[in-house]
Amino acid sequence: MKVLACVKPVPDPSAPVRYQENGRLDRTGKVVLDEADSYGVEVALRLAEASGGSVVLGTMSDSSDPAPLRAALAMGAEEALVASDSRLGGADALTTARVLGALVRRSGAEVVVTATESADGYTGTVAAQLAEVLGWPALTFASHVSLEGDHVVVRRQSETGTLEVAAPVPCVISVTAGSVEPRYATFKGIVAAKSRPVTTLTLDELGVVLDEERVHDIVDVRDAPGRAAGEKIVDEGQAAAAIVAYFDALKIL
Amino acid sequence: MTTAWVVVEPSANGWSEAAGELLTLARRVSDDVHLVTWSSSLDAGRAGAFGASSQVVVAHDEDHLVADDVVAGMEDLAAADGHPDIVLFGSSYDGRDIAGRLSVRWGRTVVTNVVDLRATPDGWESEHLVVGGTSVSRTRVSGPALFVVRRKSVTPEECGGSPAAQREVAGASSTVARVRSRVLEVSDGPDLESAPVVVSGGRGLGRAEHYQWVDELAGLLGGAGGASRAIVDAGWVPYSRQVGQTGKTVAPNLYVACGISGATQHLVGMKGSAHIVAINKDPDAPIFQVADLGVVGDVTSVLPQVIALLRERRGA
């Protein structure tokens, strides 16, 4: 079974976030594989291994830095498909899902694995949108994934617990961060990744037509309201009493 | 006149804070508000008091994913009544799934992590969190759109309308995905999202058994126990206790962070708390940047001492 893992190069989270004049994220600095995607790649590899298949990576990105894709290829993915087009700058989640859907069709994959949301845009709806674009069931927010014959079975997070949900292949799965332990790339994998094919495709090549009706403009971006740090004390045996005194002052006891 | 639909999870109590928040926001941007829920209805009197003129209950089969039924129901509703100009959803898993699927069906943009919304002459202007909640993006959307709103972004306010008219629509006749079983994680004490006090534990507790101190302090303060993702992933506590980007958003009067580093993904779920106390042995832990009272110390000694002092007081 061919499994497509959606991945996204995101600005290095350890560097300060920078924005362009138009409010869009400045992606010209160092980019890394979104940590959340490493879990999806791991789940995709396990599904491929369990079914004697392979993993192809799918991404929509205009980054020329090969490092993030190489990192995922080094884990064991066979190839990568990259949708890249100057018209995709500032694309909303719906356009992203349509473009990724075109990549999935092109790849011939029967199962798609994504993270629940990216670290940057942070929308968290692309998996469900992609499923709808493809007309496949959406097994979203999975903290555990397994294969039973031609069915994918997931443990889905819910507000109050978990559900076990099953759907036949083809389907789209989104996995929560921390659901599996992503494997480390081996030296062999890192070397092999350098020669694995990375194919870049434009919107025309993918046959995706953008609809210009939806206008979605960023007015401005600012830091989320912060909080001022208060008092900080070093415990020398007195801290517990200070905490209790603080509770008293709040009158919650 | 603009029409808004508000999609709200059913609640065992017949009402939820989330319903009040979403209806209050919907009223600010629309003069014709309808509530959509599934399985069982919410209190029609309160829905009306918050401004909903009708409440639509989509029939939901326990074997189906909620989104499959609700999307089918909303499609039928749109075919009968016309499409709404705007739809507001809560940030729950099902809310995000329904919004995603409808966005494709209806060709509409979806904006998530919304914390504020207002109407403009040709559409809407929203404020939503990006990059793990560290930045706020103000975005203008023209034409019909879908907004997924974060909990506790709006203060619920009634407007004194008359009870919402009740309607029922069918869900999906058949779906490919099947729910086979459910596990409910029950915890006693107040609900994490509405508790006045939340005591949360992180990896700094050192061992799973030490989480009992978190529960104990929460109990003594009449609060609920929360957790960082690190200890949820480690299997110390169930996921339903996770606070943060991929867990619950809490905004209690008091939040006590015990052995939690304060990663941005954790902070986004709790920095709206009125008062924050943090115990961490690392003086440079980011949690101290949001703490009103920061204690640099060993949580495995400070926490039991706090509990002992409070118990002593109880005894007295």
Ligand SMILES: Cc1cc2nc3c(=O)[nH]c(=O)nc-3n(C[C@H](O)[C@H](O)[C@H](O)COP(=O)(O)OP(=O)(O)OC[C@H]3O[C@@H](n4cnc5c(N)ncnc54)[C@H](O)[C@@H]3O)c2cc1C
């Ligand atoms: C996509 C994504 C989503 C995420 N969503 C969430 C989320 O919803 N919620 C969440 O919490 N995290 C989330 N995370 C994870 C987050 O980045 C952190 O890894 C996590 O919050 C760390 O948990 P922690 O603070 O318990 O552990 P650590 O970061 O390991 O911190 C432990 C802390 O304990 C302190 N400590 C150690 N020993 C002691 C002691 N004896 N006494 C006192 N202090 C001590 C240390 O100084 C340290 O600061 C997410 C990450 C990603 C990538």
